[in-house]
Amino acid sequence: MQDFNPADNIQDLQYFGEFGGVNPSITDSSTYTFLQAGKMEEIFEHEIEGCYLYSRHWNPSNRYLAQALAKMEGTEMASVTASGMGAISCAILQLCSAGDEIVSSRTIYGGTYAFFKNFLPKFNIRTNFVDTTNLDQVRAAITPNTKVIYCETISNPMLAISDIRALSQVAKENNCKLVVDNTFSPMIFSPARLGADVVVHSMTKFINGMSDCVAGAICGTKEFIDSLSDVNAGASMLLGPVLDSFRSASILKNLRTLHIRMKQHSLNAMALAKKLDADGYTIIYPGLEKHREHELMKTMMNPEYGFGGLFVIDMGTHEKANQLMEAMQHANIGYLAVSLGSYKTLFSAPGGSTSSEIPEEERIQMGLTDGLVRVSIGLDNNIDRTYEMMSQCLKGMN
Numbered sequence: 001m002q003d004f005n006p007a008d009n010i011q012d013l014q015y016f017g018e019f020g021g022v023n024p025s026i027t028d029s030s031t032y033t034f035l036q037a038g039k040m041e042e043i044f045e046h047e048i049e050g051c052y053l054y055s056r057h058w059n060p061s062n063r064y065l066a067q068a069l070a071k072m073e074g075t076e077m078a079s080v081t082a083s084g085m086g087a088i089s090c091a092i093l094q095l096c097s098a099g100d101e102i103v104s105s106r107t108i109y110g111g112t113y114a115f116f117k118n119f120l121p122k123f124n125i126r127t128n129f130v131d132t133t134n135l136d137q138v139r140a141a142i143t144p145n146t147k148v149i150y151c152e153t154i155s156n157p158m159l160a161i162s163d164i165r166a167l168s169q170v171a172k173e174n175n176c177k178l179v180v181d182n183t184f185s186p187m188i189f190s191p192a193r194l195g196a197d198v199v200v201h202s203m204t205k206f207i208n209g210m211s212d213c214v215a216g217a218i219c220g221t222k223e224f225i226d227s228l229s230d231v232n233a234g235a236s237m238l239l240g241p242v243l244d245s246f247r248s249a250s251i252l253k254n255l256r257t258l259h260i261r262m263k264q265h266s267l268n269a270m271a272l273a274k275k276l277d278a279d280g281y282t283i284i285y286p287g288l289e290k291h292r293e294h295e296l297m298k299t300m301m302n303p304e305y306g307f308g309g310l311f312v313i314d315m316g317t318h319e320k321a322n323q324l325m326e327a328m329q330h331a332n333i334g335y336l337a338v339s340l341g342s343y344k345t346l347f348s349a350p351g352g353s354t355s356s357e358i359p360e361e362e363r364i365q366m367g368l369t370d371g372l373v374r375v376s377i378g379l380d381n382n383i384d385r386t387y388e389m390m391s392q393c394l395k396g397m398n
């Protein structure tokens, strides 16, 4: 892995604006002219490098951002979408047809879970939910119809870590594709380098990092990314979750500071998790040695970016969880809000909110109890000060 660094790869890209601007120009056009009629016919048959047809298909601003994301993930190519769910739904619908099956981690983002569980059966695509940290369970769930194995690098909200190398092996043996959602850990993990076939992101979170927009990305082989924008059969082209070029340009600028932000998020989360754990609170954080997959994570991560910006504190009951969140918001430690990866600390109780799509019995199976508070640590300048404030909130509880 020493030869691969996501931040260096992005830095090595050189884009100029059309007037030599140090940022690429933003394309402000829905459609593009052709000098020869024949060229337009050709692009309906196959992609032509540097040639644009219509902005739902591709536009230069989205290309620039997509190139940078492909560099970050070490894939041949990438494409961008108007949301993380747009990326996930398009990637899955491109890979699966009626009659196919998915083997998915049970601890995934609530929207993805609902898409698999409630929406895909309309197309006769079925999902077996398993614990993807248990390879025997994954193998046992695979049938001749399985096309996709799906997991998150650091799972939402339990922060479990799947062995991407091993899952990729299982996928290869069974002729299916491994799709990994890397939203929680951009730069920390490079799933494609560990064998994932497709990497998806909600750029809404860390990648953009400013809590000012919703966006997504799909990274994979050139063949797969081209298939998504195929004018006759591409899920992105035909379902149409196109990212606006103005937003794309602003996300590209925020991507420039992602490596610095990820390091700070990780440093802050590690410091808080360590101290609160030492104080006797129940903390789930992959950077703690007691975390079940701590050692596994060390074998997969790009170490300079740390163990990520999220930890979970178990308050025991729903009431206590709510009480803590209200106290933390009152103390201005952060906001009681869904989402994550922001410059400001954000917290929510997944049991009653972002994971409420998951039925109670399955939540119990995965250890997702009502007392959990998921905390996405911001870019706080002085984390000891934040710790003092959080301690006050915890001590002030009855």
Ligand SMILES: *Cc1c(COP(=O)(O)O)cnc(C)c1O
Pocket: 083, 084, 085, 086, 109, 111, 112, 152, 156, 181, 183, 184, 201, 202, 203, 204, 205, 214, 215, 216
């Ligand atoms: C937020 C999130 C999504 C969905 O992304 P949107 O941009 O909200 O559509 C998918 N996966 C994970 C892990 C997320 O946190």
